[in-house]
Amino acid sequence: MSSASPSPQLYFDTINAFHKTEALKAALDLGLFTAIGRTPSTAAEIAARCECPERGIRILSDYLTVQGFLTKDGSHYALTLDSATFLDRNSPAYLGPSADFLLAPTLVEAFRDLTSTIRRGTPEVKSTTPEHPMWLDFARCMGPMMVGPARGIAALVPLDADRETKVLDISASHGTYGIAFAQQNPRAHLTALDWEPVLAITAENAKAAGIANRFSKIAGDAFTVDLGSDYDVVLVPNFLHHFNPADCTRFLRRVHAALRPGGRVVVVDFIPNEDRVTPPGSASFGLVMLSSTPEGDVYTFAEYSKMLADAGFHGFALHPLLPTTASAVIATK
Known part of the structure; x- marks a missing residue:
């Protein structure tokens, strides 16, 4: 048997994983990574560029720092190398549009009742005709990746x-x-x-x-x-x-x-x-x-x-x- 004590951390990290998704999506929607760009900035400076109240930007920026998307030195936030490459709209490798497909209702809703899917052995897949928007969204959004x-x-x-x-x-x-x-x-x-x-x-x-x-x-x-x-x-x-x-x-x-x-x-x-x-x-x-x-x-x-x-x-x-x-x-x- 392992001498390590049991920990509920993995459970809490997983059950609350949607927090990470929504925080990242909010940052992309607000252009937070682009607002920081190459210049380390305070919450007040970022908030002004995003046209948002400072409190929300500060809390979001701290959370993104904890998750590894930003760094923080004193009161100044900066982009990590990955964030600068993939999350700043000014980067040629910007991946922001892919979130529109990856978080599309068709895909997200497929996970809503995974229990029933497993019990049935197959999902209740809605019709995906040639004209279904998901195929067009994929073609528009995923190419840069x-x-x-x-x-x-x-x-x-x-x-x-x-x-x-x-x-x-x-x-x-x-x-x-x-x-x-x-x-x-x-x-x-x-x-x-x-x-x-x-x-x-x-x-x-x-x-x-x-x-x-x-x-x-x-x-x-x-x-x-x-x-x-x-x-x-x-x-x-x-x-x-x-x-x-x-x-x-x-x-x-x-x-x-x-x-x-x-x-x-x-x-x-x-x-x-x-x-x-x-x-x-x-x-x-x-x-x-x-x-x-x-x-x-x-x-x-x-x-x-x-x-x-x-x-x-x-x-x-x-x-x-x-x-x-x-x-x-x-x-x-």
Whole structure:
């Protein structure tokens, strides 16, 4: 037995975790991190810039300091490196818009009665039609979070510079993954597959990235629509975790048929270790799938390898996409 005394701290930290969420959301809404910027500031100075009474700003700033988002020296607050990089609106890596999707009612409400979901074995998932706002919100808000891993994957899978090449981005959404390939490979043509309303946003992002003349769309259900053929790379980012292993394998067979000989599939996802409890960020994502999908889950590298093998692929390799919690599984036809 451990000699340490029992502590209720983990219980209280967890049961009150929504305090952290709401405090961070308030700080983003108020522009508190941007108000501090590069200049250590007092509560009064921050309050003036946020146009709020000082008391609320002081209490919020102290709380954010306790949580590790700010530092405090005397009466002056300053941003940590992470906060300066990701929470200041003036930073090119600003992640604030992602809160609109991550805290959207569709996702938050899915956790409201997790007990019933577990008893049933599946959530009462509301209809998510192609026009559902959540898909549009994801496409508008989440792209900046994917830039780093997308560029990393494009570097991992170089394309033949001596000929025209083809890339298919499944469930493309914001298009960040496919756009990264097109930007790093001037002779690559990108095809994005998603619902038609979402593809309007993908096309806007492709135009902004300067690849509109090498961009095309396929609108429809990825399990049934004609994918085309002779692709050099098929990207499958954050898609397979929505489905059970049999459906994943069935879909990967479609991908295999769409690739040219020697072509590669790149699966991007949260991939836990075989113990399914580490690393925490990847393993914990399973609860999101439990709360929001009928049969989705997180899958280990061994599980993905089996799905890919059953679909006809070989040469599986796992690539962690640090510092994010995502990983890529790359396999060859």
